[in-house]
Amino acid sequence: MLSALPALGQGQTNANVIDALIQSLNDNNASVREAAVSAIEKIGGPAVEPLIKALNDSNSSVRVGAELALEKIRDPVAVGSLSKILRDDKDPYVRANAALALGMIDDSKSTVPLTQALQDRDVNVRRGSAVALVELSSRGMKVDQAVDPLILALNDTDGTVRANAATALGNIKDKKEVDALIISLKDSDWAVRRYAAYALGSMGDSRALGPLTQALKDENSSVREAAVIASGALEIQQKQQDAQQAKASQGPASSKAIQDICSCTTNLIRNNNPSGLRAPF
Structure with a gap:
């Protein structure tokens, strides 16, 4: 069975094959479910509608499997x-994976539901929504509606949510964020301080220079490194008024930091499954 599933995802497909793969997402064996997701991903477009239907399955594992496949196919439909x-x-685990999937699909219509989910009672749903907004904004999607909810999320009880916010x-680089991000340089969580520093470095706002200078004395070396990079970026912007050059000077380190926080948060959510589901990955 396992060896046959990936082959079903190759070449020509029909409704019966897709239905068989969808049903395999409910197999008792986690390896079978994983193989089904892999095969469905290879099918791509023709599998989207059956996967959307599977989002309403009574079994939570099937719903999560469908979310993972849709996340990989990335169809705005x-x-x-x-x-x-x-x-x-x-199920909060299903909600969290829905947020992660939305973050991988280039469609700004997901901004409002993701910002609303920043208020979810479950911490992993809030984490998933925050990292989804990181993913969307890092790819240049227009998510301006998220600014105020993200500023509020800087006060979330969970440090991972705050760091992603x-x-x-x-x-996003909206000037009204600056004061809130400056406050976050004093956050009790070093990761929040680190990402607040990177964020301020990308803003081009001179109000951040003094606070970033203070952050150079932070007890955590990762925060100090971020403050050095951010301060340098701001200095370039102040002297040359060249935002693109400033972005380039900051790019490699801050871009890697964004990749790191997205990857770490996603792994944290998917390895911390409060429902005890056996997700197909």
Whole structure:
């Protein structure tokens, strides 16, 4: 069975093959479910509608499997259904994975449901929504509606949510974020301070120079490194008024930092499954 599943995802497909693969997402064996997801991903476009239907399956594992496949296919057709799951599904692990999937699909319509989910009672859903907004904003998607909710998220009880919120704000670069990000340089969590520093370095606002100078004395070396990079970027912008050059001078380190926080947060969510589901990955 396992060896046959990936082959089903190759070449020509029909409705019966797709239905068989969808049903395999509910197999009791985790390896079978993983193989089904891999095969469905290879099918791509023709599998989107059956996967959207599977989002309403009574079995949570099937719903998560469908989310993972849709995340890899990245078809905007799925945004509406994933947004509904993010809002309404009773299982927080399913909601969290819906948020992660939305973050990988280039469609700004997911901004509102993701910002609303920043208030979810479950911490992993809030983490997933925050990292999704990081992903969208880092790819240049227009998520301006998220600014105020992300500023509020800088006060979330969870440090991972706060760090992702700071990162997303740094990608958006709205001037009204600056004061809130400066406050985050004093956050109790060093990761939040680090990403707040990177965010301020991308803003081109001289108000951040003094606070970033103070951050050079932070007890954590990662925060100090971020403050050095951010301060340098701001100095270049002040002297040359060349935002693109400043971005380039900051790029490699801050871009890697964004990749790191997205990867770490996604792994944190998917390895911390409060429902005890056996997700297909």
